[in-house]
Amino acid sequence: MEKTTKTEPIKISVSKVVEFILRCGDIDSGFNDTGAMYKGAAAHRKIQKAEGANYHKEVSLKHEFEADGIVVILQGRADGIIISEEGHVTIDEIKTTTLSLDNIYKQHRLHLGQGMCYAYMYLKTLTNPPKSVSVQLTHYQLDTQETRRHSWEFTHVELEDFFIDLMCKYALWLKFERDWQILRGNSISETNFPFSSYRKGQRELAVAAYRSISASKNLYVSAPTGIGKTLSALFPSIKAMGEGKARKLFYLTAKTITRAVAEDALKLMTAQSLRFKSLTLRAKEKICINKECICSPAHCIYAKGHYERVNAAIKDLIENNDLIIPSLVEEYAKKHVVCPYELSLDTALWCDLVIGDYNHVFDPTVYLRRFFSDENKEYVFLIDEAHNLLERVRDMYTATLGKGTFSGILSLLKDKDAVSKKVRKYLRLVASYLLDIRKNREVSEYTLKEIDLEFVSQVTLLFSAMEEWLAAKKNDEHEFFGEILDLYFDIAKFLLILENYDEHYTTLIEIKGADVSLSLFCIDPSKVIRDKISFSKSSVFFSATLTPLPFYRSILGGSDEDNMLLLPSPFDPSRLLSVAHCGISTKYKDREGSYTPIAETIYAAISCKKGNYLVFFPSYEYLRKVYECFNESYPQVETLVQQNSMTDSERSEFLARFDKDNKETLLGFAVLGGIFSEGVDLKGDRLIGSIIVSVGIPKISFRQNIIRDYYEEKNAQGYDYAYTYPGMNKVLQAAGRVIRCESDAGLVLLIDSRFANASYRNLLPEFWQKLHLIWNEKELRELADDFYNAIDRKG
Numbered sequence: 001m002e003k004t005t006k007t008e009p010i011k012i013s014v015s016k017v018v019e020f021i022l023r024c025g026d027i028d029s030g031f032n033d034t035g036a037m038y039k040g041a042a043a044h045r046k047i048q049k050a051e052g053a054n055y056h057k058e059v060s061l062k063h064e065f066e067a068d069g070i071v072v073i074l075q076g077r078a079d080g081i082i083i084s085e086e087g088h089v090t091i092d093e094i095k096t097t098t099l100s101l102d103n104i105y106k107q108h109r110l111h112l113g114q115g116m117c118y119a120y121m122y123l124k125t126l127t128n129p130p131k132s133v134s135v136q137l138t139h140y141q142l143d144t145q146e147t148r149r150h151s152w153e154f155t156h157v158e159l160e161d162f163f164i165d166l167m168c169k170y171a172l173w174l175k176f177e178r179d180w181q182i183l184r185g186n187s188i189s190e191t192n193f194p195f196s197s198y199r200k201g202q203r204e205l206a207v208a209a210y211r212s213i214s215a216s217k218n219l220y221v222s223a224p225t226g227i228g229k230t231l232s233a234l235f236p237s238i239k240a241m242g243e244g245k246a247r248k249l250f251y252l253t254a255k256t257i258t259r260a261v262a263e264d265a266l267k268l269m270t271a272q273s274l275r276f277k278s279l280t281l282r283a284k285e286k287i288c289i290n291k292e293c294i295c296s297p298a299h300c301i302y303a304k305g306h307y308e309r310v311n312a313a314i315k316d317l318i319e320n321n322d323l324i325i326p327s328l329v330e331e332y333a334k335k336h337v338v339c340p341y342e343l344s345l346d347t348a349l350w351c352d353l354v355i356g357d358y359n360h361v362f363d364p365t366v367y368l369r370r371f372f373s374d375e376n377k378e379y380v381f382l383i384d385e386a387h388n389l390l391e392r393v394r395d396m397y398t399a400t401l402g403k404g405t406f407s408g409i410l411s412l413l414k415d416k417d418a419v420s421k422k423v424r425k426y427l428r429l430v431a432s433y434l435l436d437i438r439k440n441r442e443v444s445e446y447t448l449k450e451i452d453l454e455f456v457s458q459v460t461l462l463f464s465a466m467e468e469w470l471a472a473k474k475n476d477e478h479e480f481f482g483e484i485l486d487l488y489f490d491i492a493k494f495l496l497i498l499e500n501y502d503e504h505y506t507t508l509i510e511i512k513g514a515d516v517s518l519s520l521f522c523i524d525p526s527k528v529i530r531d532k533i534s535f536s537k538s539s540v541f542f543s544a545t546l547t548p549l550p551f552y553r554s555i556l557g558g559s560d561e562d563n564m565l566l567l568p569s570p571f572d573p574s575r576l577l578s579v580a581h582c583g584i585s586t587k588y589k590d591r592e593g594s595y596t597p598i599a600e601t602i603y604a605a606i607s608c609k610k611g612n613y614l615v616f617f618p619s620y621e622y623l624r625k626v627y628e629c630f631n632e633s634y635p636q637v638e639t640l641v642q643q644n645s646m647t648d649s650e651r652s653e654f655l656a657r658f659d660k661d662n663k664e665t666l667l668g669f670a671v672l673g674g675i676f677s678e679g680v681d682l683k684g685d686r687l688i689g690s691i692i693v694s695v696g697i698p699k700i701s702f703r704q705n706i707i708r709d710y711y712e713e714k715n716a717q718g719y720d721y722a723y724t725y726p727g728m729n730k731v732l733q734a735a736g737r738v739i740r741c742e743s744d745a746g747l748v749l750l751i752d753s754r755f756a757n758a759s760y761r762n763l764l765p766e767f768w769q770k771l772h773l774i775w776n777e778k779e780l781r782e783l784a785d786d787f788y789n790a791i792d793r794k795g
Helices: 014-022 036-049 101-105 108-123 156-189 202-214 229-242 256-270 306-320 326-336 340-348 386-396 403-412 418-439 453-472 481-499 526-533 549-555 588-593 595-607 620-633 648-656 702-715 718-735 777-794
Strands: 010-013 055-067 070-083 089-097 132-141 147-155 219-222 248-253 278-280 353-357 379-383 399-402 445-448 505-512 515-522 536-543 563-566 576-581 612-617 638-641 666-671 689-693 746-751 772-774
Touching (some): 014 108, 014 156, 036 070, 036 089, 036 132, 055 108, 070 108, 070 156, 089 101, 101 132, 101 147, 132 156, 147 156, 156 306, 202 219, 202 229, 202 536, 229 248, 229 256, 256 278, 256 353, 278 340, 306 340, 326 340, 386 526, 399 418, 399 481, 403 418, 418 453, 418 515, 481 515, 549 563, 549 718, 576 777, 588 595, 595 777, 620 666, 689 718, 772 777
Parallel strands (some): 010 070, 089 132, 219 563, 278 353, 379 536, 576 746, 612 666, 612 689
Antiparallel strands (some): 399 515, 505 515
């Protein structure tokens, strides 16, 4: 394994190699060493500082060599290198924990392997290396500050033998990756766009995406339904990857159905003989093979001994499949008796495209650390339905703790042991602090400019006590282990968000009856989104309703340097009848008097042509009131009603009722922003009309007003940012259910007096070239009759 040159080297970290080759044993994630995440870095610095002048901290090491014909640059950073006055060398590897030091020693095989690699790499930097060197593991308990050290002496020959054996095993994977990249690259160069021609706007999107990736810029795209956004984003990204302009693609969505669209787009290209490995991630609870998702060797045969078998499972899966979907992962997990979720995460390392949820990149607690822990910037993020990302990230970065939860756990935990008593002590302190807030305030909602350090101290002490309790009860079938673990993770998230707390946040106190909660409320998610997309060289945000584009570019972490693209609809605008009924107010104060007029308008709309219609409301309460009125007046009309909570099968049954061959008119009642207003593709006569009640603005609330006030101060657009833009996005999404392909024709009816205001109409797409403003049902019937007669003549 002598050093060579002349080939493109592969850069890889020591930790990645060691963790992949030397891991062994079981999965046991019932309780992990979460606390070390928050305190570990400071402890490292403390230990290093105490070691004196002979201790050289954070030493960067790099070693270039050839393994099986592949040039590798192995790099990493030793926590410390100690050179005694006599010249003896000790490599120090520091590991911190909030659990028992006995627990961390169980993992010493991995930690020692990492230290041995650093020892060998350090010796290779010396002209006259010593015959032996020590490897020391320093284990530090974060709460008790107890330190234990274990040391091993290795000769130069022993270290070299270990290193060569390790890298020969890893070289088999590197060889697979190299050979695959050659095969993939050749296939990409021969792959053409899978259709003989582009749709209107499709080529413009593909070109913009390719140029943005090539220039390492971000792109924000509003492209109407029908352009083929998914294919237009994937195809140029794959081409760029084939030219070495990207290392891996991530296709991120908010909904499972959109992930299937990405898989279908990839199938179109693989039908042309493209070789490209993709993996679709699924949530742990949904891909788990067992009835209960309990990740411990005592409860799951797939967790017991998982790491002994998982590498063979990965090899089998990736060598025999390119398009890897969750059902395929489950099949191979059963075959090799490994955890399907962990198998999917590991397999993703060897795939070209990862398809998954937003949280795989953006969530602060569950994002894929294995991809985003180094400085590699050769990723491309393709973010579909990007209008959903704003609220998703705001929710991800908001952390809430409530008195009721603390009091509830306090009432459950009756154990008499010392650690349980400690947990109860701090539970009382935190609950009492929140109770005092409720007693001393007359208003039910307010914000604090600063976080009370006393509260933070109490929560931190409780966190440490709960950690100690969970560690002690780890293998105990405690009746309330799950409830306490859930609270522990809530506190863990709170402390994690607290580290990022800045001017983009506020502290929100909410009092509801006997309960009081304290939230770290993320007002402006732009910074955290910007931080996450910095892991990519280019991110492409796209949606049919990413308008107004400057608003979304600003709120989704963009800058003036990032590209924007607004594309027109590819469809014939004469096949859409767009009408705004401005004679009915749907403002909250006017709603009670609007039920009957709205019911009459809905009936007028659906009476013009037999078919399937959806009507959308801003809330379930409003929906219920109008539905009752409509059903009483027009019982002959067949109706469906979206329920507040629906299973996947109930949702499928609801949509299945929208059959193109229905003999009578069908009217579905649904909510704006719900499961039937986005991502639903009812082509042709399955849906011929969408009726939208209101301008969709969120309900006036204290939280939305916090957002309003923040942006009013920032850019004087507070109401638009908090209410108008989010609301109109829901309207546009619901309206987009009607025209899905060139042959579709139908009606979009907006009901709200505010559409008489140009500020709302200016947010509607240019595709609605002739938005008709009306004030009564007679005008609606006349417009609809003329429209359908014209459509019938055209055919």
